[in-house]
Amino acid sequence: MSQSDLKIGIIGTGAIGGFYGAMLVNGGNDVHFLLRSEYQAVKEKGITINSLVNPELHIHPVQAYQDAADMPKCDWLLVGAKSTADNLGDIIAAAGKPDAKVVLLQNGLNNEDHLRPLLPDSMHLIGGLCYVCLFREGPGLVKHQSNGMIDLGYHSGPAVSKEEQQALLKEGAALLESGNIPTRLLPGVDEARWQKLVWNAPFNGISVVLNAGTQELVGNPASRKLITEMMEEVIAAARARGIDIPDGVIGYMFKGTEIMPDYYPSMYHDWLHKRPMELDALYGELLRLGREVGCSLPKIEAMLDQLKFLQARYLSNQ
Ligand SMILES: NC(=O)C1=CN([C@@H]2O[C@H](COP(=O)(O)OP(=O)(O)OC[C@H]3O[C@@H](n4cnc5c(N)ncnc54)[C@H](OP(=O)(O)O)[C@@H]3O)[C@@H](O)[C@H]2O)C=CC1
Numbered sequence: 444m445s446q447s448d449l450k451i452g453i454i455g456t457g458a459i460g461g462f463y464g465a466m467l468v469n470g471g472n473d474v475h476f477l478l479r480s481e482y483q484a485v486k487e488k489g490i491t492i493n494s495l496v497n498p499e500l501h502i503h504p505v506q507a508y509q510d511a512a513d514m515p516k517c518d519w520l521l522v523g524a525k526s527t528a529d530n531l532g533d534i535i536a537a538a539g540k541p542d543a544k545v546v547l548l549q550n551g552l553n554n555e556d557h558l559r560p561l562l563p564d565s566m567h568l569i570g571g572l573c574y575v576c577l578f579r580e581g582p583g584l585v586k587h588q589s590n591g592m593i594d595l596g597y598h599s600g601p602a603v604s605k606e607e608q609q610a611l612l613k614e615g616a617a618l619l620e621s622g623n624i625p626t627r628l629l630p631g632v633d634e635a636r637w638q639k640l641v642w643n644a645p646f647n648g649i650s651v652v653l654n655a656g657t658q659e660l661v662g663n664p665a666s667r668k669l670i671t672e673m674m675e676e677v678i679a680a681a682r683a684r685g686i687d688i689p690d691g692v693i694g695y696m697f698k699g700t701e702i703m704p705d706y707y708p709s710m711y712h713d714w715l716h717k718r719p720m721e722l723d724a725l726y727g728e729l730l731r732l733g734r735e736v737g738c739s740l741p742k743i744e745a746m747l748d749q750l751k752f753l754q755a756r757y758l759s760n761q
């Protein structure tokens with residue numbers, strides 16, 4: 444099957460799904476978008492990517508769906524719904540061909556392990572780590588602030604040998620690169636997910652609790668200290684589990700953040716719009732995996748307690 448015959452499904456068209464899906468449409472691919480609250484707006488006006496680094500991208504008409512059962516059976520599915528989404532297994536099973544390649548574009552630990560038992564055994568599950576700064580500015584409107592790289596690692600499914608897995612990842616990389624999306628291939632997903640969490644665990648939660656963007660957070664000595672201490676806890680837990688975290692990662696992450704435009708992470712937007720936050724994927728799993736190897740993570744635990752408090756307050760008022 445040539446690349447142009449492949450059907451791509453976007454499961455959850457928010458910031459991540461809208462951005463990567465639109466890039467793939469722009470690259471000439473046949474892309475089908477599953478939407479929820481923004482279905483009508485996207486049907487009428489399409490999807491616009493307002494980027495600080497690329498020219499504006501507008502796609503219209505959009506092959507948009509409200510129900511996965513109405514989508515054509517897809518070869519590749521990019522999952523842009525958050526780790527808090529319900530029924531993802533059923534939705535993916537309905538939208539994919541039996542041997543579909545499912546790329547999970549979520550942050551956090553063990554999302555693939557939780558999704559795997561809910562998928563048909565014949566489907567391939569691939570972890571996709573997105574290094575990008577995006578948020579939804581309005582219905583069908585995504586703001587792209589910087590980056591865009593996706594790292595792909597095979598998690599599980601019918602490809603057993605390393606060669607088969609790498610061949611599938613190369614197919615995925617070629618597809619993404621047809622949409623001008625830089626892609627790297629990983630030997631697995633675990634290590635990269637832990638490394639990414641060194642950034643997301645402090646910045647996502649602190650942006651909510653302190654109601655602040657990255658520029659203010661890296662510029663203030665008190666928040667810098669807290670971010671550093673939280674990073675150190677994540678690194679200690681990762682290393683205690685045998686995960687390789689390179690020396691100097693904290694300095695490297697601060698430098699990278701200092702040169703980024705002021706960014707409010709995805710969790711901040713959930714808090715702002717009173718949606719469930721990804722507390723289990725970013726904090727609950729981390730604490731559990733840390734405890735298993737005798738690591739306590741007091742700053743992370745305190746962050747989780749504060750986020751739980753804030754979330755309970757706004758969800759109970761809805
Ligand atoms: N934003 C970013 O820059 C980055 C985000 N990430 C990760 O990517 C993931 C997605 O984040 P992001 O794009 O920011 O989140 P968004 O909230 O912008 O997007 C999630 C989308 O999934 C949709 N959705 C949820 N459940 C369903 C369902 N049952 N059926 C159809 N659609 C559904 C939501 O619909 P509705 O409109 O109804 O809410 C929403 O459009 C998260 O795990 C995040 O941590 C990773 C790196 C960077």
Ligand SMILES: CC(C)(CO)C(=O)C(=O)O
Nearest residue numbers: 573574575576590642708
């Ligand atoms: C770490 C960062 C900000 C940029 O690479 C990102 O990808 C995220 O918000 O999850």
